[in-house]
Amino acid sequence: MKQFDYVRPATVKEAIAAAAQPGAAYLAAGTNLLDLMKGNVSRPDRLVDVTHLDGLDRIDRLGDGSLRIGTLVSNADLAHDVEFAKAYPAVAEALLSGASAQLRNAATVGGNLLQRTRCAYFYDTASRCNKREPGSGCDARDGENRTHAVLGWSESCIATHPSDFCVPLVAFDAIVEVEGRSGRREIPFDELHRLPGNTPERETVLEPGDLIVAVRLPAAARGFAAHARYLKVRERTSYAFAIVSAAAALRIENGKIADARLALGGVAAKPWRARPAEEVLKGVSPTADAFQEAAWRALTDAKPSGNNAYKIELARRIVVRALTLAAAGTPARIPALPASPFASSGAIHA
Amino acid sequence: MNHSISLTVNGARRDFVLDDPRVTLLDLLRERLHLTGTKKGCDRGQCGACTIHVDGKRINSCLALAISHDGADILTIEGIARGDQLHPVQAAFIAHDGFQCGFCTPGQIMSAIGMMQEAQAGSDPERIRECMSGNLCRCGAYAGIVDAVLEAQAGADESNQRRSA
Numbered sequence: 337m338k339q340f341d342y343v344r345p346a347t348v349k350e351a352i353a354a355a356a357q358p359g360a361a362y363l364a365a366g367t368n369l370l371d372l373m374k375g376n377v378s379r380p381d382r383l384v385d386v387t388h389l390d391g392l393d394r395i396d397r398l399g400d401g402s403l404r405i406g407t408l409v410s411n412a413d414l415a416h417d418v419e420f421a422k423a424y425p426a427v428a429e430a431l432l433s434g435a436s437a438q439l440r441n442a443a444t445v446g447g448n449l450l451q452r453t454r455c456a457y458f459y460d461t462a463s464r465c466n467k468r469e470p471g472s473g474c475d476a477r478d479g480e481n482r483t484h485a486v487l488g489w490s491e492s493c494i495a496t497h498p499s500d501f502c503v504p505l506v507a508f509d510a511i512v513e514v515e516g517r518s519g520r521r522e523i524p525f526d527e528l529h530r531l532p533g534n535t536p537e538r539e540t541v542l543e544p545g546d547l548i549v550a551v552r553l554p555a556a557a558r559g560f561a562a563h564a565r566y567l568k569v570r571e572r573t574s575y576a577f578a579i580v581s582a583a584a585a586l587r588i589e590n591g592k593i594a595d596a597r598l599a600l601g602g603v604a605a606k607p608w609r610a611r612p613a614e615e616v617l618k619g620v621s622p623t624a625d626a627f628q629e630a631a632w633r634a635l636t637d638a639k640p641s642g643n644n645a646y647k648i649e650l651a652r653r654i655v656v657r658a659l660t661l662a663a664a665g666t667p668a669r670i671p672a673l674p675a676s677p678f679a680s681s682g683a684i685h686a
Numbered sequence: 687m688n689h690s691i692s693l694t695v696n697g698a699r700r701d702f703v704l705d706d707p708r709v710t711l712l713d714l715l716r717e718r719l720h721l722t723g724t725k726k727g728c729d730r731g732q733c734g735a736c737t738i739h740v741d742g743k744r745i746n747s748c749l750a751l752a753i754s755h756d757g758a759d760i761l762t763i764e765g766i767a768r769g770d771q772l773h774p775v776q777a778a779f780i781a782h783d784g785f786q787c788g789f790c791t792p793g794q795i796m797s798a799i800g801m802m803q804e805a806q807a808g809s810d811p812e813r814i815r816e817c818m819s820g821n822l823c824r825c826g827a828y829a830g831i832v833d834a835v836l837e838a839q840a841g842a843d844e845s846n847q848r849r850s851a
Contacts, residue, residue: 371731438745438820672810
């Protein structure tokens with residue numbers, strides 16, 4: 337690990353000033369960053385430790401009914417917050433399907449959003465990677481790429497965003513609150529992460545010094561609580577990243593779908609909101625045919641980036657299954673194996 | 687640049703001067719305090735052998751910078767027995783052969799104690815397996831580990847009932 341200067345700012349303002357310098361990086365729990373630094377993938381000159389800042393670890397219900405989640409709230413504390421889990425069960429299920437209990441106890445909200453891809457060529461400093469070293473090439477294109485992107489990828493980069501948490505957040509129109517050199521601003525969740533294009537090293541719209549201070553879930557997303565699920569296919573049932581995942585949520589009135597939300601994980605460099613699929617679901621009955629149609633719409637633009645055409649069909653089936661589970665109703669308790677298609681509790685058969 | 691930090695480790699306050707900010711909690715415990723019960727397995731947060739409790743919560747000590755945890759309350763495997771009296775989870779691991787080589791065992795035990803405090807798994811073996819998935823055992827003693835946790839959980843439930851009766 338490269339040597340670095342350690343800075344512990346007393347205020348958000350000091351943190352922003354310290355982190356705006358070239359070579360600086362924010363440190364929260366460090367569960368991803370330290371791993372990257374140990375592998376010399378990330379080589380910051382300065383770590384700006386935000387974990388001692390006051391007021392960033394709260395969960396507050398605001399006057400408009402939205403829920404404001406401080407950036408330092410741990411993944412575990414959020415998932416187990418009773419009001420949060422009741423109002424946004426698919427987000428809680430996604431959180432609990434990610435990483436391990438130890439990592440969830442440490443990892444923070446802001447860190448989860450800004451975690452890096454787990455593409456093996458990004459991690460291997462002997463490989464060419466346009467994300468790690470712009471202009472060097474991409475060894476994933478002709479390498480082991482069966483888990484790589486099928487949507488929104490470019491010739492420069494076919495990596496995926498690894499987060500589970502981000503998938504329902506984009507589905508529910510979460511807002512990212514950011515403090516930066518020019519003050520506070522709000523970023524719609526779908527605009528936080530960028531597609532790779534020719535600049536895969538630029539993963540978000542954040543500028544140097546920008547600090548995510550909170551994520552807000554709008555009150556409207558509570559309307560889906562009765563029919564909301566997260567479903568995730570992975571190489572093993574626990575403690576593995578998604579090959580394909582889906583957050584599906586329905587608002588059902590008088591037997592018809594009044595509103596629908598759908599987003600996919602593991603398929604692109606960002607959590608993938610499937611708006612065309614949502615559109616075909618609105619106003620129709622929650623039937624297998626409707627879900628099939630939505631699945632086709634969600635993957636219309638998909639194309640393999642390598643040896644991964646199977647992910648497109650897998651994603652369609654996960655969409656159908658997630659919508660079917662959502663229509664059946666949110667279980668009273670998150671299943672023993674969160675987000676697993678093999679879960680032994682809750683309705684699982686499409 | 688030197689950094690001074692203080693930690694409470696197994697109930698005792700300890701002060702340190704760090705001449706390098708790269709030191710993890712794992713390395714601090716092992717190299718500076720010679721508390722070698724906490725194991726370095728993968729050193730990358732994948733195996734769980736380094737599991738300790740920080741402010742009452744189980745985490746991977748290999749992915750935690752010591753300097754960032756100034757003021758924290760640390761509990762390691764060395765701090766859970768009362769003298770010669772084993773912690774009930776330790777005793778249950780022995781009773782159920784919850785190990786073979788023993789390398790992952792301190793992490794397994796610290797993780798199991800943390801899991802019981804989190805109170806999410808109860809006595810459902812499926813939930814216990816899920817909640818313990820961050821601890822790998824290359825000897826494959828998982829069946830014994832789950833049995834040990836089930837027994838420890840049952841014992842804790844019983845003593846809670848006695849207390850509330």
